[in-house]
Amino acid sequence: MSADTSARWLLLVHQLPAKPAYARVKIWRRLQALGAATVKGAVYALPANADTREDFAWLAKEIGEAGGEAMICEAVVVAGMSDGDVQGLFDSARDEDYARIAAEAREISARLKQDAPDSELAELASQTVRLRRQLEGVVAIDFFGANGRLAAQGLVSGLEAVLQGGDAMKSPQTTPAPGLLAHRAWVTRRGVQVDRIASAWLIRRFIDKGARFKFVPSSGYQPEPGELRFDMFEGEFTHEGDRCTFEVLVAHAGLVDPALTAIGEIVHDIDLKDDKYGHAETAGVRSLIAGIAAPGVDDDQRLARGAVLLDGLYESLALKREA
Template sequence: MSSHLEIAPEKLARLIGTPKCPALIDVRVGEDFDEDPRLVPGSIRRDYRKVQEWATELGGTSAVVVCHRGKKLSYGVAAWLRNYGIAADVLEGGVAAWTEGGYPTVPISAIPERDASGRTVWVTRARPKIDRIACPWLIRRFVDPLAVFLYVAPSEVEAVAERFAATPFDMDAPIRWSHRGELCTFDIMVEEFGLSIEPLLRLATIVRGADTSRLDLAPQASGLLAASLGLSRMYADDLEQLEAGMALYDAFYRWCRDATDETHNWPSPKKDS
């Protein structure tokens, strides 16, 4: 049973991918991380010895600290964070318990190099519709909550990627993060980030149907297409559209995870007296 300073893996798994997820901090020492170079989704590596330097950089008011087995490193860092007014818990059992529980992990090899501020930087074509909103949502919710997205003219994506050390995605070019065959970029990211869990696979089918004009793949694809096109006309600023789109995909994800069996009807069927 978790102590009042710990959070169980199953409880954390319910928070990951939602706007209410706390900051996730991986403080494993080098040899432990090298033994299993994968991250709890959405977590960021930090040096436990420098906690007093980076504690003030945390954007949220709550955090979960992750180490190898949820012992002294996690407890010490969490205690320091609480001194900075951050409600900090320890992942019960650490990464070992997380992986033993069968929860997804993100291979560090799939995550682009971070900039000087610790953020991954991505670049794609301006005026996004579906994939170019869905992929940033996936990255921010499951890979890097600090990720920065640059929307530029299609002809400038390659040059911007080179000059600003940004990772291009969803381009009609032979790059890692783009369509492959019948799969869209969102499909590729779900697979390569190690996130092939049932709710995200269900969402990927919906995204693929909306993004590739295959509305027969899922009944919800038509709704996603309509909502996405509506957002693109509501917002002239791509980043404002992205922020609005985050809530849209939050809702679709929660439906995929929690509400696929629920129906709604009005008026409610009358019960026999």
């Protein structure tokens, strides 16, 4: 079998004169708006496709008009970096964007809970509209589905529901009734981390003992009939308001169990990084999950190892509450 030699990355290598300074700032802002990742110095990368080729071509033209020089290269690999390393550059940048949006959304939510007067509600609604636009802008350049995306989307959607007089904690109408969740194919994003690992454990142990799991790209996947998506954009089970997917699944399945509630709170704090609950076990679980989800460990292995961890955590928490 021949190796795949199709270009995976576009690299823009450029140089600009020191003056005028505003030209350098303008090009930097354009690179940020495109979602380009800094590989080294004045070398920037984008995933290779027709749209990004056009984006870099226009930017190279602007650089030339500003008195600089630019060269666009197509690369199968980036020297000294794996594809995962390059993707990590994009994901890290987008996670920073999502964290900023999530923090602003939580601030607005806190003000809404303080029974703000009508005059302030109008301002909070305006800020929420602005946040939605910012979120859509970040999603547009989130090429690989960064982990912070669902939390930010859930928080902004929750704000919109509250401001519109809706219920931010209501499951979508398309979500199946708890009794219809047996022997289903459950679909989630590749590269599972804490919320997806814990949700898969919850599904198989407490919701659907015959569950089958399928791992797909973070965007562009069209579900097959009968599949249920979790912790995915537009999934049947995903972040709602300030709740992570695990918490949403527990509530939807009607699982009244203090140990599961505690695990949900631990997963929440690790996944959303907001330290809302502060359980003593959180730091240890965070470290163990980091090892379970280390690079090179495939998704089935991550679920298997995570299940061992979560079985032990569940038994420990259950015993603690019985004591």
